[in-house]
Amino acid sequence: MPKKDGLMVAADILKLAPEQRIIFVSAYVKEFVEKPVRQLKADIEVFQKPVSPRTLVEVVEDKALYEEIERLGGNAKKIREEMNPTHRQLKQLVESMRKLRAKYES
Template sequence: MKILIAEDEPDIAMQYELALKDRKHDVIITNDGEQCLEAFYHELEKDEPARNRKMMKRPPFDAVILDYRMPKKDGMEVAKEILAIEPKQRILFASAYVLETLVDSVKTLQQVVELIQKPFELDPFVDLIEDKGIYSELEKLNVNAKEIKDLNPTHQQVLDLLEGLKKLQKGRAL
C-alpha cells in the first residue's frame, strides 16, 4: 500500500513509518499540512497522463493519515483540500484531540473519514489501515480474502463488497 502521513511529532512519525515499512508498505512522511499537500499534489502530477486518458480510477494513495493539529495547515484544512480534488481518497485522522470535537469537525467534511484516537497501539493502527477487520468479516461470509487482496482493491471497493454481501446474506435469511 502507498501511504501518506502528516505528523508533526518526529517520534510518532518515525513509529508509524517503522511499523508500516515493517509490513512492506510504501510510506511518505510529512511534518505539517503544507508538506502533506505538496506530497499529495506531487503524486497527482506523476499520474497526470493516466488521469488525462481517464485510466486512473483510484486515488494516488491507499490512505492519507492526518494529525488534527499541525503547523501551517491543520489536518481538517488538508482533508478538505484533498477531498475537493479527490473525493474517493481514504483519509484517517490519528489525533489526541478530544474525540467529540474531532467527530463534530469531520462532519463538516460531509464525507466519510476514519478516526483513531491517540494514544493507540501500532499493530491495531496498521491493521486498520490494511482493512484487517473488513477482510476478517469477508472470510466469515466464505469469501476468499486472499483472492480479493490480490486484486488490489481500494478501501471503498472492499467496504462496498462487504456491504453488498451482507445485504445478500440478509435477504437469504428472510
C-alpha cells in the same frame, strides 16, 4: 502544523481526490474531532491517541473488512491478491455480501 490544521489539509486533499481515504489520529477527544470530520462528507476514520502501531497497521490494511468477508463466506485472500480493491470498494463489497446474506436467510 503552523498554517493549517488537519481538517484544512483533509479538505484540500478531498478537493484534489474526492475518493481518498483519510485516517485522523488526534490527541483531542474523539467526539470533539468526529463532528467537524463528518462535515467533510468523506471516507474518514478517527482514532484518539495513543494508538498502537499494530492497530494502525490493521486499519490501513483493512483487516476488519477482510475478516468480515471471510465470515460472510468470501475468499479474502483471493480478493486481496487478484482485485487489490480500495477501502471504499471493500466496504461496498462487505455491505453487498451482508444484504445478500440477509436476503437469503429471511
